[in-house]
Amino acid sequence: MNAEIICVGTELLLGEILNSNAQFLAQQLASLGIPHYYQTVVGDNPTRIKKVVAIACDRARLLIFTGGLGPTPDDLTTETLADFFQVPLAERPEIIADLEQKYAHRGGFSPSNRKQALLPVGADILPNPIGSAPGMIWQPRTGLIIMTFPGVPAEMKQMWHDTAVPFLRSQGWGKEIIYSRVLRFWGIPESVLAEKVAAQIARPHPTVAPYAGNGEVRLRITVRASNEAEAQQLIRPVEAEIRQIVGLDCYGADDDSLAGCVATLLQQRQHTVAVAESCTGGGLGELLTRIPGSSHYFRGGVIAYANAIKVEVLGVNAEDLEREGAVSATVAAQMAVGVKTRLGSDWGVSITGIAGPGGATLTKPVGLVYIGVALPDGGVITREFRLSAQRGREWVRHLSAMNALDVLRRQLLSQA
Helix, strand or coil: CCEEEEEECHHHHCCCCCCHHHHHHHHHHHHCCCCEEEEEEECCCHHHHHHHHHHHHCCCCEEEEECCCCCCCCCCHHHHHHHHCCCCEEECHHHHHHHHHHHHHHCCCCHHHHHHHEEECCCEEECCCCCCCCEEEEEEECCEEEEEECCCHHHHHHHHHHHHHHHHHHCCCCCCEEEEEEEEECCCCHHHHHHHCHHHHCCCCCEEEEEEECCEEEEEEEEEECCHHHHHHHHHHHHHHHHHHHHHHEEEECCCCHHHHHHHHHHHHCCCEEEEECCCCCHHHHHHHCCCCHHHCEEEEEECCCHHHHHHCCCCCHHHHHHHCCCCHHHHHHHHHHHHHHHCCCEEEEEEECCCCCCCCCCCCCCEEEEEEECCCCCEEEEEEECCCCCCHHHHHHHHHHHHHHHHHHHHHHCC
């Protein structure tokens, strides 16, 4: 009892519209325990739509279409499906009545809108309470269900919840759920993590799959179960094993963020933090203040781009700055201590680096970054990072700010 999602629209192929409908439907199918192994995007072309339908009918029992239900000539989904299954279209008076009511305040609907009232003989109407284009629920052959939705996300979502889900449940679909928990990691490469948890990845149930993006690595633990409580019970021991293996490299799960994790640790200890930033230009402070209630732990920050500001505001030693350069462990340490002292915080965090594309030397390439953390007990630590310059300036800046959060997180945990 698997499904396939088919999104119709040339605008999707051209990249003019983000295909959020497929993501929503995929999530909804998982919540109903309905597996789906394929998604297809096809343009507004009847020949190609028919080819997609022919393939999908051989590998899925539930075909979910979005797009192509409007009144214009390029809206071809309904008539193409009818033609494929060789079933005539018939105008539905109840749809005409609905259109007349919806367009009454606009002076009536145009003749082209009558096209939206045409459905294959034998299809049931899938009502659209907020838009003009209805969908359909159709069983053109034994063992196959077709559902069509407009491409407008708000309309599609309401129609899905109001009508599609109750129908599917009435037909015996959705008796289980596919439930996932995502563990989040920072500071460990995907390949290294995969090697560490190879035994867990090899298990057939629950499944464990790694994936990476934007500097972060995640492990998705997925299980099929009759309800959420049962799913969580099955996932819990696997998660515990993984956390024990990887230690501090795992910072959270699901919707957790590094900044949120740091915020929680600071508030638990009733500590405050201040930041001194050079190459990130305030990015670290923005991440910290993105969390609601950040005024309880964030004292403020200094964006010390110019060397004079490092000296005059943060108290960096001018001779050290001249001898070792702004991008150095020594300067990072002094920046962290300086901002902690001047803003009266428990912790001070600094970032100094070369974000590029210019500013590099033979010994200090683009992507070289130093992070300093001034500790509550008066100590200070620094970390060096050599980030890839190939992905550009914003990549270096983003990873620098995130790495600073991670260094602070690990220090907060080690000080507990």
